[in-house]
Amino acid sequence: MTPLPEDNSLTPVQDKRNHGNQLFPVFVKLNNLHLVLIGAGKVGLEKLTAVLANSPFVKVTVIAREIIPEMHTLAAEHAGVTIVNKAFAEHDLDEADIVIAATNDNDLNVYIRQAAHDRKLLVNIADKPDLCDFYLGSIVQKGDLKIAISTNGKSPTIAKRIKEYLNTEIPDEIDDTLQHINALRETLNGNFADKVKQLNEATAILVEPATVARSNRVYLSWGLWLASILLIVISVLSLWYKEPEFQTYVQNIDPIFYYFLGAGFVFSMIDGAIGMSYGVTSQTFSLSMGIPPASASMGVHLSEVLSNGIAGWMHYRMGNVNWKLFKLLVVPGIIGAVTGAYLLSSLEHYSQYTKPFVSLYTLILGIVILLKAIKARAKKAGQKIKKITMLGLGGGFIDAVGGGGWGSIVLSSLIAGGRHPRFSLGTVKLSRFFVALMSSLTFITMLDSARWDAVAGLIIGSALASPIAAKISNRISAKVIMVAVGIIVIIVSFKNIYGFIDKLL
Known part of the structure; x- marks a missing residue:
């Protein structure tokens, strides 16, 4: 070891040795080596589990005087693991290739390290970085x-x-990409320059046509939307001039249809701009227009089935769905939504009493939206939520009863709990399709009558807005919209609650 200068200052070389991570990473073919592990407690079990998870056919000799039962269980599952119940002696390393010590005896750890170095073996001492020649990384x-x-x-x-x-x-599918690239690599020949040229030519198709395809899909979607609108206009005009009965029918349409047509269009545009609040704005508007809570919630969910189905499909195609999380959410979410829809539909005759409670819920959501808009900085993510099924059950129930809130409750909770926003959004959108579908079917089955004119207006209005909502989103301040929506929802909800109290008094 190089001695320190008399003034205890470090030389430039010594200073560099103390800065930065200067470990040299390697991947060891451990299946071909003999590993000796000293210690069979909880730490030893952790080390052995990590080793076997990466190299399940490694030859391991575990040496310890005290052995926990889990160590025997793990050893029974791997033929290469042998457990020796004895105190460590340095000759135990004579046939070893690599050494790991997991004991809580510091003197023994030092003895193991010296015995390993005498045989020119690399050693890892658990929780003692200064004694380690290598670390076991995550x-x-x-x-x-x-x-x-x-x-x-x-x-x-x-x-x-x-x-x-x-x-x-x-994503797990990255392994498929590796296999495809490996198959392509096997077809290459020539020197390195030739292989690079061939690889560039082969992979160019993955980029250029994809860009063109994306543009074509955009133009196609706009073309189909415009063609659909044109077809509807032509059909309406044709019926108007050729069928007098159609004129009478149109003239007899309840004006509320047109109100909800415009409302559905506006609310869908807002949802496209800020990614939330369609349910709460639609439900609040419906209640203010005198629509009973069950019929209002049915209209909201029916209009959301198509949009969430498309959004969920796109997230699935982009690999944004966490399937484990999806399975934990969708079934409890459906159960909660069906239960909430059934309960709300059963109380439809008492809508004058259920309305203030639903208004109270939309009032709370309005406050949540407003707080999200004015909040200076996001909260630090906490621990991941473990009870996903309960979150889905509660979110589905409240969403069906209140006409919205699946995104506000479930998505916000997942992200606040430290889960990845992109995968959380994709999973919630896809599961939302099934939740909205099942709650809508429950409402349709349970309700004897509904304001179908309002429901139809909401569905058509949101469908008309969906192709252009995303375009608007990049040109409008999301914060301004959230503040406006939050204030409007709070005022209207409070007005509904005040009206109910005023009638009681």
């Missing part, structure tokens, strides 16, 4: 893709958090 694995994370022994917690993030962010 591992992210997606098929043949494996990423090792090191913090130079400074913070295993940070490494774990990064591992969780990458596990969520990197």
